[in-house]
Amino acid sequence: MGLFDNIFGRKPERSSNVAKERLLTVLVHDRVHLTPADMDQMKREIIEVIERYVEVSNPEAIEVTLTRGESADHLKADIPLGRTRSQ
Amino acid sequence: MAHIITLTSGKGGVGKTTTTANLGTALAMQGQRVVVIDADIGLRNLDVVMGLENRIVYDLVDVVEGRCRTRQALIKDKRFPELFLLPAAQTRDKDAVSPDDMVALCTELGREFDFILIDSPAGIEGGFKNAIAPANQVLIVTTPEMSAVRDADRIVGLVEAYEKGHPKLIINRIKPQMIARGDMMDTSDVVEILAIDLIGIVPDDESIVTSTNRGEVAVLDRNSLAGRAFHNIASRLLGNDVPFLVLEEKPSVLSQFFGRFRTRRT
Ligand SMILES: Nc1ncnc2c1ncn2[C@@H]1O[C@H](COP(=O)(O)OP(=O)(O)OP(=O)(O)O)[C@@H](O)[C@H]1O
Protein backbone atom coordinates (compact mmCIF):
# COMPACT_ATOMS: atom_id res chain seq x y z
CA MET A 1 0.00 0.00 0.00
CA GLY A 2 2.91 2.35 0.68
CA LEU A 3 3.82 2.50 -2.99
CA PHE A 4 0.25 3.21 -4.09
CA ASP A 5 0.00 5.87 -1.43
CA ASN A 6 3.03 7.55 -2.91
CA ILE A 7 1.86 7.39 -6.49
CA PHE A 8 -1.73 8.43 -5.98
CA GLY A 9 -1.49 10.54 -2.87
CA ARG A 10 -2.93 9.51 0.47
CA LYS A 11 -6.47 8.30 0.54
CA PRO A 12 -8.44 9.12 3.66
CA GLU A 13 -8.41 6.17 6.03
CA ARG A 14 -11.35 3.77 5.75
CA SER A 15 -14.13 4.97 8.00
CA SER A 16 -14.51 1.57 9.67
CA ASN A 17 -10.91 1.82 10.88
CA VAL A 18 -11.48 5.33 12.13
CA ALA A 19 -14.56 4.12 14.02
CA LYS A 20 -12.68 1.23 15.55
CA GLU A 21 -9.77 3.38 16.69
CA ARG A 22 -12.06 6.05 18.17
CA LEU A 23 -14.15 3.42 19.88
CA LEU A 24 -11.15 1.68 21.43
CA THR A 25 -9.93 4.99 22.77
CA VAL A 26 -13.25 6.06 24.24
CA LEU A 27 -13.65 2.64 25.83
CA VAL A 28 -10.36 3.03 27.69
CA HIS A 29 -11.99 5.97 29.46
CA ASP A 30 -15.37 4.28 29.88
CA ARG A 31 -13.84 1.17 31.37
CA VAL A 32 -11.62 2.98 33.88
CA HIS A 33 -14.67 4.87 35.03
CA LEU A 34 -12.84 7.90 36.43
CA THR A 35 -14.99 10.97 36.80
CA PRO A 36 -13.38 14.31 35.91
CA ALA A 37 -13.53 15.15 39.62
CA ASP A 38 -11.66 11.96 40.51
CA MET A 39 -9.14 12.71 37.83
CA ASP A 40 -8.52 16.20 39.27
CA GLN A 41 -8.19 14.85 42.78
CA MET A 42 -5.74 12.22 41.59
CA LYS A 43 -3.71 14.87 39.81
CA ARG A 44 -3.48 16.97 42.95
CA GLU A 45 -2.35 13.99 44.98
CA ILE A 46 0.25 12.98 42.40
CA ILE A 47 1.69 16.51 42.47
CA GLU A 48 1.78 16.42 46.25
CA VAL A 49 3.82 13.23 46.26
CA ILE A 50 6.17 14.29 43.47
CA GLU A 51 6.82 17.65 45.12
CA ARG A 52 8.13 15.88 48.18
CA TYR A 53 11.03 14.67 46.06
CA VAL A 54 11.61 17.08 43.21
CA GLU A 55 10.67 20.59 42.28
CA VAL A 56 7.75 20.69 39.89
CA SER A 57 8.07 23.74 37.66
CA ASN A 58 4.40 24.35 37.06
CA PRO A 59 1.83 22.22 38.85
CA GLU A 60 -0.82 23.48 36.44
CA ALA A 61 1.02 22.01 33.48
CA ILE A 62 0.89 18.43 34.71
CA GLU A 63 -0.96 16.17 32.31
CA VAL A 64 -2.55 12.89 33.24
CA THR A 65 -3.88 10.89 30.33
CA LEU A 66 -5.30 7.49 29.60
CA THR A 67 -3.88 5.74 26.57
CA ARG A 68 -4.40 2.44 24.92
CA GLY A 69 -1.49 0.06 24.64
CA GLU A 70 -0.91 -3.27 22.94
CA SER A 71 -1.66 -5.55 25.85
CA ALA A 72 -2.61 -3.06 28.57
CA ASP A 73 -3.95 0.43 28.84
CA HIS A 74 -1.84 3.11 30.48
CA LEU A 75 -2.38 5.97 32.83
CA LYS A 76 0.36 8.41 31.98
CA ALA A 77 1.40 11.41 34.00
CA ASP A 78 3.58 14.03 32.37
CA ILE A 79 5.13 16.23 35.01
CA PRO A 80 7.29 19.13 33.88
CA LEU A 81 10.26 19.59 36.21
CA GLY A 82 12.03 22.82 37.07
CA ARG A 83 15.52 23.30 35.64
CA THR A 84 17.14 25.07 38.54
CA ARG A 85 20.31 23.36 39.84
CA SER A 86 20.15 21.93 43.28
CA GLN A 87 21.94 24.03 45.88
CA MET B 1 -33.94 -25.87 34.77
CA ALA B 2 -35.47 -23.58 32.19
CA HIS B 3 -33.23 -21.35 30.13
CA ILE B 4 -34.03 -17.81 31.23
CA ILE B 5 -32.44 -15.60 28.61
CA THR B 6 -32.51 -11.80 28.63
CA LEU B 7 -31.88 -9.84 25.45
CA THR B 8 -30.49 -6.42 26.14
CA SER B 9 -28.39 -3.75 24.45
CA GLY B 10 -27.98 -0.45 26.23
CA LYS B 11 -28.69 1.53 23.08
CA GLY B 12 -32.23 1.58 21.79
CA GLY B 13 -33.44 0.43 18.42
CA VAL B 14 -30.70 -2.10 17.68
CA GLY B 15 -33.05 -5.08 17.35
CA LYS B 16 -33.78 -6.58 20.79
CA THR B 17 -37.49 -6.98 20.16
CA THR B 18 -36.99 -8.32 16.65
CA THR B 19 -34.44 -10.80 17.95
CA THR B 20 -36.63 -11.91 20.86
CA ALA B 21 -39.61 -12.57 18.58
CA ASN B 22 -37.53 -14.47 16.04
CA LEU B 23 -35.59 -16.57 18.53
CA GLY B 24 -38.76 -17.38 20.45
CA THR B 25 -40.47 -18.54 17.28
CA ALA B 26 -37.41 -20.43 16.03
CA LEU B 27 -37.11 -22.29 19.33
CA ALA B 28 -40.82 -23.16 19.23
CA MET B 29 -40.35 -24.43 15.66
CA GLN B 30 -37.67 -26.73 17.06
CA GLY B 31 -40.15 -28.19 19.53
CA GLN B 32 -39.35 -26.14 22.61
CA ARG B 33 -41.94 -24.78 25.01
CA VAL B 34 -41.28 -21.06 24.94
CA VAL B 35 -42.58 -17.92 26.60
CA VAL B 36 -41.38 -14.48 25.53
CA ILE B 37 -41.80 -11.66 28.02
CA ASP B 38 -42.03 -8.02 27.00
CA ALA B 39 -40.27 -6.22 29.86
CA ASP B 40 -40.42 -2.84 28.15
CA ILE B 41 -43.17 -1.45 30.34
CA GLY B 42 -44.87 1.60 28.88
CA LEU B 43 -43.57 0.86 25.38
CA ARG B 44 -45.22 -2.40 24.48
CA ASN B 45 -43.88 -3.71 21.17
CA LEU B 46 -43.23 -7.42 21.15
CA ASP B 47 -46.98 -8.10 20.65
CA VAL B 48 -47.01 -6.15 17.39
CA VAL B 49 -43.83 -7.74 16.09
CA MET B 50 -45.39 -11.16 16.72
CA GLY B 51 -48.77 -10.15 15.35
CA LEU B 52 -50.59 -10.80 18.62
CA GLU B 53 -51.63 -7.26 19.48
CA ASN B 54 -55.35 -7.96 19.15
CA ARG B 55 -55.40 -10.76 21.66
CA ILE B 56 -54.12 -9.00 24.74
CA VAL B 57 -56.33 -9.00 27.80
CA TYR B 58 -53.97 -8.95 30.77
CA ASP B 59 -50.36 -7.91 30.97
CA LEU B 60 -47.20 -8.25 33.04
CA VAL B 61 -48.30 -5.65 35.60
CA ASP B 62 -51.67 -7.38 36.03
CA VAL B 63 -49.81 -10.57 36.85
CA VAL B 64 -47.40 -8.93 39.25
CA GLU B 65 -50.17 -7.05 41.01
CA GLY B 66 -52.29 -10.17 41.27
CA ARG B 67 -55.21 -9.07 39.09
CA CYS B 68 -55.00 -12.32 37.15
CA ARG B 69 -53.24 -15.64 37.25
CA THR B 70 -50.05 -15.88 35.22
CA ARG B 71 -51.66 -18.37 32.84
CA GLN B 72 -54.49 -15.95 32.05
CA ALA B 73 -52.06 -13.30 30.83
CA LEU B 74 -50.16 -15.61 28.49
CA ILE B 75 -51.17 -15.19 24.86
CA LYS B 76 -50.88 -18.22 22.68
CA ASP B 77 -49.12 -17.75 19.36
CA LYS B 78 -51.16 -18.05 16.17
CA ARG B 79 -49.11 -20.93 14.77
CA PHE B 80 -47.22 -22.67 17.51
CA PRO B 81 -49.23 -24.01 20.43
CA GLU B 82 -46.14 -24.13 22.65
CA LEU B 83 -45.21 -20.48 22.12
CA PHE B 84 -46.61 -17.78 24.41
CA LEU B 85 -46.26 -14.05 24.90
CA LEU B 86 -46.52 -12.20 28.17
CA PRO B 87 -47.15 -8.62 27.07
CA ALA B 88 -45.90 -5.45 28.73
CA ALA B 89 -48.31 -3.00 30.31
CA GLN B 90 -48.90 -0.09 28.00
CA THR B 91 -49.82 2.77 30.23
CA ARG B 92 -48.96 1.99 33.79
CA ASP B 93 -46.22 3.15 36.08
CA LYS B 94 -42.82 1.68 35.23
CA ASP B 95 -42.02 1.04 38.88
CA ALA B 96 -44.95 -1.34 39.22
CA VAL B 97 -42.55 -4.25 38.71
CA SER B 98 -39.47 -5.03 40.80
CA PRO B 99 -36.51 -7.34 40.11
CA ASP B 100 -37.87 -9.69 42.80
CA ASP B 101 -41.24 -9.82 41.03
CA MET B 102 -39.47 -10.84 37.83
CA VAL B 103 -37.51 -13.54 39.60
CA ALA B 104 -40.68 -14.95 41.18
CA LEU B 105 -42.53 -14.85 37.87
CA CYS B 106 -39.76 -16.61 35.97
CA THR B 107 -39.40 -19.23 38.68
CA GLU B 108 -43.08 -20.01 38.25
CA LEU B 109 -42.91 -20.02 34.44
CA GLY B 110 -39.73 -22.08 34.53
CA ARG B 111 -41.75 -25.06 35.76
CA GLU B 112 -43.74 -25.12 32.54
CA PHE B 113 -41.40 -23.82 29.87
CA ASP B 114 -38.05 -24.80 28.41
CA PHE B 115 -37.16 -21.27 27.38
CA ILE B 116 -38.10 -17.90 28.83
CA LEU B 117 -36.90 -15.03 26.64
CA ILE B 118 -37.04 -11.56 28.15
CA ASP B 119 -37.05 -8.52 25.88
CA SER B 120 -35.30 -5.77 27.85
CA PRO B 121 -35.97 -2.08 27.40
CA ALA B 122 -33.08 0.10 26.25
CA GLY B 123 -30.99 1.84 28.86
CA ILE B 124 -29.51 0.78 32.18
CA GLU B 125 -32.26 1.92 34.50
CA GLY B 126 -34.98 0.06 36.36
CA GLY B 127 -36.46 -1.69 33.36
CA PHE B 128 -33.09 -3.12 32.45
CA LYS B 129 -32.50 -4.26 36.01
CA ASN B 130 -35.89 -5.99 36.07
CA ALA B 131 -35.13 -7.68 32.80
CA ILE B 132 -31.80 -9.15 33.82
CA ALA B 133 -32.68 -10.05 37.43
CA PRO B 134 -34.12 -13.51 36.61
CA ALA B 135 -31.71 -14.31 33.75
CA ASN B 136 -29.39 -17.27 33.77
CA GLN B 137 -28.02 -16.19 30.42
CA VAL B 138 -27.71 -12.76 28.83
CA LEU B 139 -27.52 -12.01 25.12
CA ILE B 140 -26.31 -8.58 24.14
CA VAL B 141 -27.61 -7.24 20.85
CA THR B 142 -25.62 -4.60 19.03
CA THR B 143 -25.17 -3.21 15.55
CA PRO B 144 -21.72 -2.54 14.06
CA GLU B 145 -21.95 1.15 14.92
CA MET B 146 -19.88 3.10 17.40
CA SER B 147 -22.54 4.20 19.82
CA ALA B 148 -24.25 0.80 19.89
CA VAL B 149 -20.95 -0.97 20.54
CA ARG B 150 -19.96 1.53 23.19
CA ASP B 151 -23.25 0.99 25.02
CA ALA B 152 -22.89 -2.76 24.62
CA ASP B 153 -19.52 -2.51 26.35
CA ARG B 154 -21.17 -0.77 29.26
CA ILE B 155 -23.77 -3.51 29.47
CA VAL B 156 -21.09 -6.21 29.45
CA GLY B 157 -19.62 -4.59 32.55
CA LEU B 158 -23.01 -4.39 34.27
CA VAL B 159 -23.98 -7.95 33.44
CA GLU B 160 -20.71 -9.15 34.92
CA ALA B 161 -21.25 -6.95 37.98
CA TYR B 162 -24.69 -8.55 38.47
CA GLU B 163 -22.94 -11.94 38.33
CA LYS B 164 -24.86 -13.15 35.32
CA GLY B 165 -21.87 -14.94 33.86
CA HIS B 166 -20.41 -14.10 30.50
CA PRO B 167 -22.95 -12.55 28.16
CA LYS B 168 -22.96 -13.58 24.52
CA LEU B 169 -23.07 -11.25 21.58
CA ILE B 170 -25.45 -10.90 18.64
CA ILE B 171 -24.39 -8.46 15.94
CA ASN B 172 -27.46 -7.32 14.05
CA ARG B 173 -27.96 -5.28 10.89
CA ILE B 174 -24.68 -6.18 9.26
CA LYS B 175 -24.32 -4.60 5.82
CA PRO B 176 -21.88 -6.65 3.76
CA GLN B 177 -21.47 -4.05 1.03
CA MET B 178 -20.52 -1.38 3.52
CA ILE B 179 -18.02 -3.73 5.13
CA ALA B 180 -16.57 -4.50 1.72
CA ARG B 181 -16.10 -0.78 1.14
CA GLY B 182 -14.43 -0.41 4.51
CA ASP B 183 -17.27 1.72 5.79
CA MET B 184 -18.60 -0.54 8.50
CA MET B 185 -16.82 -2.39 11.27
CA ASP B 186 -16.92 -6.10 10.61
CA THR B 187 -17.68 -8.98 12.94
CA SER B 188 -14.09 -9.48 13.99
CA ASP B 189 -13.67 -5.78 14.81
CA VAL B 190 -16.73 -5.79 17.07
CA VAL B 191 -15.82 -9.07 18.74
CA GLU B 192 -12.28 -7.86 19.34
CA ILE B 193 -13.51 -4.64 20.92
CA LEU B 194 -16.11 -6.20 23.20
CA ALA B 195 -14.10 -9.33 23.94
CA ILE B 196 -17.11 -11.59 24.51
CA ASP B 197 -18.25 -14.72 22.71
CA LEU B 198 -20.28 -14.32 19.58
CA ILE B 199 -23.51 -16.30 19.28
CA GLY B 200 -24.90 -14.81 16.10
CA ILE B 201 -24.59 -12.43 13.20
CA VAL B 202 -27.69 -11.11 11.45
CA PRO B 203 -27.69 -9.19 8.19
CA ASP B 204 -29.58 -5.99 7.66
CA ASP B 205 -32.49 -7.40 5.74
CA GLU B 206 -35.61 -5.86 4.24
CA SER B 207 -37.50 -9.04 5.00
CA ILE B 208 -37.43 -8.00 8.66
CA VAL B 209 -39.49 -4.95 7.78
CA THR B 210 -41.90 -6.76 5.48
CA SER B 211 -42.41 -9.57 7.99
CA THR B 212 -42.96 -7.11 10.80
CA ASN B 213 -45.48 -5.24 8.66
CA ARG B 214 -47.51 -8.45 8.46
CA GLY B 215 -47.10 -9.30 12.11
CA GLU B 216 -45.05 -12.30 11.17
CA VAL B 217 -41.45 -13.03 11.96
CA ALA B 218 -38.57 -13.57 9.55
CA VAL B 219 -37.90 -17.12 10.74
CA LEU B 220 -41.19 -18.16 9.11
CA ASP B 221 -39.91 -16.96 5.74
CA ARG B 222 -37.72 -19.56 4.07
CA ASN B 223 -36.21 -16.97 1.76
CA SER B 224 -35.13 -14.63 4.51
CA LEU B 225 -31.42 -14.56 5.21
CA ALA B 226 -32.02 -12.83 8.54
CA GLY B 227 -34.50 -15.60 9.31
CA ARG B 228 -31.80 -18.18 8.69
CA ALA B 229 -29.44 -16.27 10.92
CA PHE B 230 -32.01 -16.36 13.75
CA HIS B 231 -32.63 -20.09 13.24
CA ASN B 232 -28.90 -20.62 13.61
CA ILE B 233 -28.81 -18.68 16.86
CA ALA B 234 -31.72 -20.73 18.19
CA SER B 235 -29.84 -23.92 17.32
CA ARG B 236 -26.77 -22.66 19.14
CA LEU B 237 -28.93 -21.94 22.20
CA LEU B 238 -29.94 -25.59 22.03
CA GLY B 239 -26.29 -26.54 22.19
CA ASN B 240 -25.72 -27.30 18.51
CA ASP B 241 -22.53 -26.29 16.80
CA VAL B 242 -23.71 -24.34 13.76
CA PRO B 243 -21.28 -22.46 11.50
CA PHE B 244 -21.81 -18.72 11.13
CA LEU B 245 -23.34 -17.46 7.89
CA VAL B 246 -20.84 -15.94 5.52
CA LEU B 247 -22.10 -12.38 5.25
CA GLU B 248 -19.05 -10.31 4.80
CA GLU B 249 -16.24 -10.04 2.42
CA LYS B 250 -13.13 -8.21 3.48
CA PRO B 251 -12.03 -5.78 0.79
CA SER B 252 -9.20 -7.24 -1.20
CA VAL B 253 -6.10 -5.17 -1.89
CA LEU B 254 -7.15 -5.12 -5.52
CA SER B 255 -10.62 -3.74 -4.86
CA GLN B 256 -9.14 -1.11 -2.57
CA PHE B 257 -6.83 -0.17 -5.40
CA PHE B 258 -9.65 0.20 -7.91
CA GLY B 259 -11.81 1.78 -5.24
CA ARG B 260 -9.17 4.47 -5.07
CA PHE B 261 -9.51 5.20 -8.76
CA ARG B 262 -13.22 5.59 -8.27
CA THR B 263 -12.85 7.97 -5.38
CA ARG B 264 -10.34 10.01 -7.28
CA ARG B 265 -12.60 10.44 -10.24
CA THR B 266 -15.66 11.52 -8.32
N1 LIG C 1 -31.69 -7.23 10.78
C1 LIG C 1 -32.51 -6.19 10.52
N2 LIG C 1 -32.68 -5.74 9.27
C2 LIG C 1 -33.49 -4.71 8.99
N3 LIG C 1 -34.20 -4.04 9.92
C3 LIG C 1 -34.08 -4.42 11.20
C4 LIG C 1 -33.23 -5.50 11.58
N4 LIG C 1 -33.31 -5.65 12.92
C5 LIG C 1 -34.16 -4.71 13.35
N5 LIG C 1 -34.63 -3.96 12.33
C6 LIG C 1 -35.57 -2.83 12.41
O1 LIG C 1 -35.04 -1.90 13.34
C7 LIG C 1 -36.05 -1.31 14.10
C8 LIG C 1 -35.76 -1.47 15.58
O2 LIG C 1 -35.83 -2.85 15.91
P1 LIG C 1 -36.35 -3.35 17.33
O3 LIG C 1 -37.64 -2.72 17.67
O4 LIG C 1 -36.28 -4.83 17.31
O5 LIG C 1 -35.20 -2.75 18.25
P2 LIG C 1 -35.19 -2.67 19.84
O6 LIG C 1 -33.76 -2.85 20.23
O7 LIG C 1 -36.17 -3.61 20.43
O8 LIG C 1 -35.66 -1.17 20.09
P3 LIG C 1 -36.06 -0.49 21.50
O9 LIG C 1 -34.75 -0.20 22.18
O10 LIG C 1 -36.79 0.73 21.11
O11 LIG C 1 -36.88 -1.50 22.25
C9 LIG C 1 -37.35 -1.96 13.68
O12 LIG C 1 -37.99 -1.11 12.78
C10 LIG C 1 -36.91 -3.23 13.00
O13 LIG C 1 -37.80 -3.64 12.00
Ligand SMILES: [Mg+2]
Ligand atom coordinates in the same frame (compact mmCIF):
# COMPACT_ATOMS: atom_id res chain seq x y z
MG1 LIG D 1 -37.74 -3.20 21.84
